[in-house]
Amino acid sequence: MLFSSTRNLATKVGLSKALSDGIAPDGGLYVPERFPALQVGDFEGVSGLPAIAERFLAPFFSSDPLGPHLADIAADAFNFPAPVKRVLVAGGKLSVLELFHGPTAAFKDFGARFLAACLSRIPRADSRPLTILVATSGDTGGAVAAAFHKRPGVRVVVLYPEGLVSPLQEHQLNCWGDNVSSIAVRGNFDDCQRMVKQAFADRTLAHAMQLSSANSINVGRLLPQAAYYAASSLDLWRAEGACPGYVIPSGNLGNVLACLWARRSGLPVGEVVLAHNANRAVVEFLATGEWQPRPSVATLASAMDVGNPSNMERLRVLHPEWRDLAVQVSAYSVDDDAIRTRIAGDFTVLGETWCPHTATAAEVYARLPADSRRALHWVLVATAHAAKFREIVEPLIGEEVELPPALAGLLALPAHHDTLPAELDALRDYLLALRNP
Numbered sequence: 001m002l003f004s005s006t007r008n009l010a011t012k013v014g015l016s017k018a019l020s021d022g023i024a025p026d027g028g029l030y031v032p033e034r035f036p037a038l039q040v041g042d043f044e045g046v047s048g049l050p051a052i053a054e055r056f057l058a059p060f061f062s063s064d065p066l067g068p069h070l071a072d073i074a075a076d077a078f079n080f081p082a083p084v085k086r087v088l089v090a091g092g093k094l095s096v097l098e099l100f101h102g103p104t105a106a107f108k109d110f111g112a113r114f115l116a117a118c119l120s121r122i123p124r125a126d127s128r129p130l131t132i133l134v135a136t137s138g139d140t141g142g143a144v145a146a147a148f149h150k151r152p153g154v155r156v157v158v159l160y161p162e163g164l165v166s167p168l169q170e171h172q173l174n175c176w177g178d179n180v181s182s183i184a185v186r187g188n189f190d191d192c193q194r195m196v197k198q199a200f201a202d203r204t205l206a207h208a209m210q211l212s213s214a215n216s217i218n219v220g221r222l223l224p225q226a227a228y229y230a231a232s233s234l235d236l237w238r239a240e241g242a243c244p245g246y247v248i249p250s251g252n253l254g255n256v257l258a259c260l261w262a263r264r265s266g267l268p269v270g271e272v273v274l275a276h277n278a279n280r281a282v283v284e285f286l287a288t289g290e291w292q293p294r295p296s297v298a299t300l301a302s303a304m305d306v307g308n309p310s311n312m313e314r315l316r317v318l319h320p321e322w323r324d325l326a327v328q329v330s331a332y333s334v335d336d337d338a339i340r341t342r343i344a345g346d347f348t349v350l351g352e353t354w355c356p357h358t359a360t361a362a363e364v365y366a367r368l369p370a371d372s373r374r375a376l377h378w379v380l381v382a383t384a385h386a387a388k389f390r391e392i393v394e395p396l397i398g399e400e401v402e403l404p405p406a407l408a409g410l411l412a413l414p415a416h417h418d419t420l421p422a423e424l425d426a427l428r429d430y431l432l433a434l435r436n437p
């Protein structure tokens with residue numbers, strides 16, 4: 001299987017190259033040149049996330065040097081579960097797909113671990129360590145740090161905006177040590193992203209070290225996410241003989257693309273519904289056909305505060321016609337008041353504790369037409385553990401949220417970070433000094 005750029009479908013590269021480059025040379029995003037025509041029968045006798053992932057991903061790995069390593073990669077990357085748990089509601093069948101059982105308690109762990117498992121198996125001509133630079137607004141940096149921690153031949157440098165991430169997120173960025181360094185930048189997230197881009201374009205750095213990125217647009221983050229949709233939809237299909245529908249908390253649209261790729265590849269995925277916070281660009285596009293990216297607005301579901309989702313390019317390659325796209329998916333927007341009310345209400349009525357992102361999906365489910373709720377078994381995609389956002393959730397439910405063991409373990413570790421002004425010169429000196437400790 002080859003991968004094309006969204007901006008030029010004639011560009012074709014192998015999987016290893018798409019993973020190592022991250023972004024296509026023309027600035028586009030890599031997408032599979034075509035999708036496999038899998039059938040439920042192709043998975044006969046195969047169960048459990050690692051095994052289903054291996055079978056599902058085999059066509060995407062075929063002909064690539066990573067192909068023979070796929071079984072090891074799946075075992076290495078999918079070493080924590082993605083359980084589907086039933087939620088007892090009136091008037092329909094509802095389950096929740098829990099994607100928060102990884103080391104940093106959000107679904108970003110799937111993409112980051114899989115990418116790390118792949119990148120560490122791609123032979124490199126250059127014997128110098130690979131330095132992975134990540135700008136993060138909170139969740140991604142921790143997942144990448146966790147995934148690459150102690151992997152030989154790789155160094156991770158995380159940039160985050162000083163004072164603008166939650167205390168728990170900050171600790172999760174700063175507790176690794178060894179081959180992971182973290183920098184609090186005196187600026188905002190956009191400054192961090194700009195510094196990373198400038199570092200990639202900097203000649204001195206290009207000469208001195210091998211830089212790579214692990215940002216959310218890498219196709220190596222979408223493939224493992226498609227695998228958990230494959231596994232969960234197969235499980236429900238096997239149990240009930242019907243395709244489940246998914247309600248997906250959405251920001252940059254990576255999780256949505258992964259679900260649509262699984263469906264396009266033949267997996268038993270039914271309707272797909274996007275749950276957005278007050279950032280409404282995608283909802284408006286589906287309603288009007290006019291694409292109007294917006295500056296992002298801050299909400300309680302902060303990991304979804306995206307006004308110009310980068311994966312829109314991939315969505316439009318998958319469904320070039322707006323009218324067709326509007327049939328393939330639907331989208332709703334939920335404001336902060338509704339998120340608060342949903343967290344408090346579902347805790348009282350259902351005994352469920354949602355993070356603010358998962359709560360947008362729960363709210364959207366409640367807004368679906370009643371006959372649509374009855375028609376399918378719906379799956380809410382739970383993107384993070386509520387404990388990660390306890391300063392929001394605890395006052396709403398009036399109780400403490402217990403930390404999952406992985407997070408509690410991280411919080412017990414000592415933390416260290418460096419601080420830099422939001423300037424390329426400072427970052428360049430920092431990186432050059434890392435090279436010569």
Ligand SMILES: *Cc1c(COP(=O)(O)O)cnc(C)c1O
Nearest residue numbers: 251252253254255303357383384
């Ligand atoms: C990143 C993130 C999202 C948004 O996912 P996209 O793939 O960007 O649409 C939702 N919830 C949480 C907790 C996240 O970290």
